[in-house]
Amino acid sequence: MRLGTVPVTLKICIPIGAEDEARAFYTGVLGFSEIEKPKTLKASGGLWYEVGDIGLHIGVENCEGYRSKSHPAFEVENIEAVRRYLEEKGVVTEDEKAIPGIARFSFLDPFHNRIEFLEKHRGQ
Template sequence: MIHHVQIACPEGGEDAARGFYTGVLGWAELPKPPRLAVRGGCWFAVPGGGELHVGVEADFRPARKAHPAFVADVDALAPTLAAAGHEVRWANPDEIPGRPRFHTDDPHGNRLEFLAPA
């Protein structure tokens, strides 16, 4: 089991991250330990287990290829993301038969994948 995955955001990008991960996806924000909180960033509980850590990177560049993948109800989530202005790019269903999935980007341009349960 993976405990957490970390992605990056630019300096001052925490509020946009919170707006997306909590506001759009509905993930609870987790408190960072005080010694880590001074570094900035924010942490979120991923439904079903694990955490997503968003860390501040001074020379930020979004991850356009590398990405975390999350199991979700993709049919319910896709319209929510689209309504919030996030492009939903469905993958070819022949690539992983029986696992509908799509990619989108967080507000900082980091690629994310969401796929249906097995």
């Protein structure tokens, strides 16, 4: 997804020191491609990912008691197969409110960040 010529970057947060657990989920389960952070930002912790042409920056902060409605949403192909795969990996999925022409569900990462996957029905 691009707005003009600027790539879209999404940011979520995890607890300080949880990079290995985040990597296990985002790389190991979701299959996202980790990219190296610039050297000037490495000391602040966190991870960066590239998901298609979208950047996902996972920052670290004290997340205790924080719950937000904000969440990234990624368009996928074959959403039912993706959902089955995640559920087989032990990820609990939840139906989202219906939107005409779009199949969608969400799940929580190990840090309680909500992630949405959606698939647009072609020809609608």
